[in-house]
Amino acid sequence: GTIYQQIQVAKATNQQILAILLDPDKIVWEQIPDLIDKINQSPATHIFIGGSLVESRILDDLIIRIKQNCILPIVLFPGHPSQISNHADGILFLSLLSGRNPDYLIEHQVKAAPILKQSQLEIIPTAYLLIESGGETAVERISKTTPLDRNDFDLVMATALAGEMLGNKLIYLEAGSGAQKAVPLEMIQFVSQNTTIPLIVGGGIVDLQGIQNAYQSGADVVVIGTAFENDINFFNSPIK
Numbered sequence: 001g002t003i004y005q006q007i008q009v010a011k012a013t014n015q016q017i018l019a020i021l022l023d024p025d026k027i028v029w030e031q032i033p034d035l036i037d038k039i040n041q042s043p044a045t046h047i048f049i050g051g052s053l054v055e056s057r058i059l060d061d062l063i064i065r066i067k068q069n070c071i072l073p074i075v076l077f078p079g080h081p082s083q084i085s086n087h088a089d090g091i092l093f094l095s096l097l098s099g100r101n102p103d104y105l106i107e108h109q110v111k112a113a114p115i116l117k118q119s120q121l122e123i124i125p126t127a128y129l130l131i132e133s134g135g136e137t138a139v140e141r142i143s144k145t146t147p148l149d150r151n152d153f154d155l156v157m158a159t160a161l162a163g164e165m166l167g168n169k170l171i172y173l174e175a176g177s178g179a180q181k182a183v184p185l186e187m188i189q190f191v192s193q194n195t196t197i198p199l200i201v202g203g204g205i206v207d208l209q210g211i212q213n214a215y216q217s218g219a220d221v222v223v224i225g226t227a228f229e230n231d232i233n234f235f236n237s238p239i240k
C-alpha cells in the first residue's frame with residue numbers, strides 16, 4: 001500500500017509509527033554506515049529527510065546511499081521547493097497554517113507543484129502547525145511566522161480542524177527541531193480528540209518516555225531528530 005494507507009492502518013489498529021528525521025546538512029558522510037545500522041536496529045518505521053538549508057544534490061546522494069542498506073520508506077520533509085528528490089518515496093506537502101506568511105501557506109506549494117507532477121513521489125498534503133516551545137526555532141526564524149501560543153488549545157484545535165476541512169491528510173504539531181519544550185501532551189490529546197485524520201507530533205522530544213507519552217496522548221506518528229542525531233544509541237537507552 002501507500003505510505004498514507006500504512007499510517008491510516010496504524011492509526012486504526014493502534015500501531016506506532018516512528019520517524020527518524022535526518023538533516024542532510026548535519027550528516028557526516030563517513031558515519032552513514034553506522035547511522036544506517038542503528039536505524040535498522042531501532043523501532044523506526046520511516047525516515048523523514050529535511051532541514052532548513054538543504055541542497056538538492058546532497059539530498060539525492062544521501063537518499064541513494066540510505067536506500068542501499070535500508071528498506072524503510074523515505075519521506076521528504078521540505079523547507080523549500082528546491083528540497084525535492086525523486087529518489088524518495090513520498091513527500092509531506094506542507095502548508096504552515098499556524099503562520100500568516102503567504103510564501104509558506106501557498107507560494108512555495110505553487111512553485112513545487114509542477115515539479116512534483118513530474119515525479120513519482122507520493123504526495124501527502126499536511127497541515128503544519130508550529131507551536132511555541134520556549135524559544136525561537138529554525139522554523140520560526142526561516143518562515144518568519146509566529147508560532148501558536150502553547151496555552152491556546154482552542155486556537156490550535158481550530159487551526160488543525162481548518163487544516164482537516166481544507167482536505168489535508170495529516171496534521172503535524174511541530175515544536176521545532178531542538179525545541180526547549182515539546183508539544184504539550186494535553187494539546188496532543190485535545191487535537192486528536194477533535195480531529196479524525198492522523199496526527200504527527202515532533203520537536204523537542206528527548207527521551208523514549210517522551211515518545212511513549214506522545215503516543216498515549218493520541219499521536220499516530222512521532223518524529224525524532226535531534227536526540228538521535230546527538231546520540232545514535234538513543235534507542236538502546238532504557239526508559240527512565
Ligand code: 1GP
Pocket residue numbers: 021174175176177178179201202203204205223224225226227
Ligand atoms: C523537527 O519535529 C522534528 O521538525 C523533530 O524535532 O529535532 O527536536 O527531534 P527534533
